[in-house]
Amino acid sequence: MAWIDPVDIYCERVSAAFWAEPVNALTNAAFVLAALWGAAEARKRGVHSPIVWVLIGMAGLIGVGSFAFHTFATRWSELADTLPIWSFVAAFVLAAMHFIGGMPVKRVLRVAVIIVVAAVGAIWLAGGEGAEVATAAPDPLNGSGQYAPAVLALAVFTVIAFWRNHPGAPWILAAFITFLISLSLRTLDRDICASFPLGTHFAWHALNGLMIGLLLQMLIRTGHFGKIPSDSAR
Numbered sequence: 001m002a003w004i005d006p007v008d009i010y011c012e013r014v015s016a017a018f019w020a021e022p023v024n025a026l027t028n029a030a031f032v033l034a035a036l037w038g039a040a041e042a043r044k045r046g047v048h049s050p051i052v053w054v055l056i057g058m059a060g061l062i063g064v065g066s067f068a069f070h071t072f073a074t075r076w077s078e079l080a081d082t083l084p085i086w087s088f089v090a091a092f093v094l095a096a097m098h099f100i101g102g103m104p105v106k107r108v109l110r111v112a113v114i115i116v117v118a119a120v121g122a123i124w125l126a127g128g129e130g131a132e133v134a135t136a137a138p139d140p141l142n143g144s145g146q147y148a149p150a151v152l153a154l155a156v157f158t159v160i161a162f163w164r165n166h167p168g169a170p171w172i173l174a175a176f177i178t179f180l181i182s183l184s185l186r187t188l189d190r191d192i193c194a195s196f197p198l199g200t201h202f203a204w205h206a207l208n209g210l211m212i213g214l215l216l217q218m219l220i221r222t223g224h225f226g227k228i229p230s231d232s233a234r
Contacts, residue, residue, distance in 0.1 A: 003076040009143070011189055011199025013073060024070040027202040030209020031063030038216035049225050051095050058088040059212050066205065089150055092215060096157065099223035100168060144187040154179055171218030175211045182207030 012021045019025070038056045041047075061084040069081035094112055097103040103111075139145070154176040161169035186204040193199060 003074065005075045007069075007073050007075060007078050009190065010070075010201045011193035011197055012201065013070075014197075016073065018071050021070040021073070023198060023202045024205065025067050027205035028063040028067040028070070028209075030206045031066070031212060032060050032209075034209045034213030034216060035060035035063075037213050038220060041217060041220045045220060047220055047223075047225060049099070049223075051091070051099075052220060052223070052225075055088065055091055055095060055216060055219070058084060058091060059216060062088060062212070063209070088212070089153070092219070093153060095219060095223075099219060099225060100166070102224065142187050142190045144183055147183055151179065151183065166222065168218040168222035171214050171222070175214040175218070178207050178211040178214065182211065 006016050008016070010021060010024060012024050014020060035056050038059060039053075042052055042056065065077075065080040065082075065084040069077040071077075090112075094108050097111065098105065098108050154172065158169070158172045158176045160166075161172045182204045185200040185207070189199040189201045189204075
């Protein structure tokens, strides 16, 4: 597998041209809008936490990376698409544990190590499978299975938030429902090309931008940005 190998897995792309997926490319603006929404709310509320602002920046980078993938459509741009997404997911989970759940920094760092090890293992496994992609049977989920951990994480956060009567619970629920809809549309994209040549991947971008915007709003509006007690203080 070469980094410049073309990737053509969406209905809208019918050639290798740079602008062969204009709708898929342009709808990545949803992630930039989510970042701007988060930045505006953080400024309004005087939230200066570096982690929050890193997450806001990462949200915007998701749009940049995905735009690159849906224009260049190569293996290297595919990596530029997926890395910002999973980096945001991991960073948001850790931030939520600290600012929403009140977990001490040392414990969050231990969780971070586990996440990094799991991510490296997943990348290694994905690399091993990539060599046989040409002969493998078509994926019935159109690659959406990789997002199962994100679905599970959002489901767990939603249940815990409502169980604890957390003020961010409605935001998390809205994000969870939005993600389920967007993931369903992503999965359907390949199978409806004949009847709807544009496909549904553009809706995946638009709804995921909304989902990330909702998560950022939940964190900014309900997070506790004061000092979190250390392990020894508990």
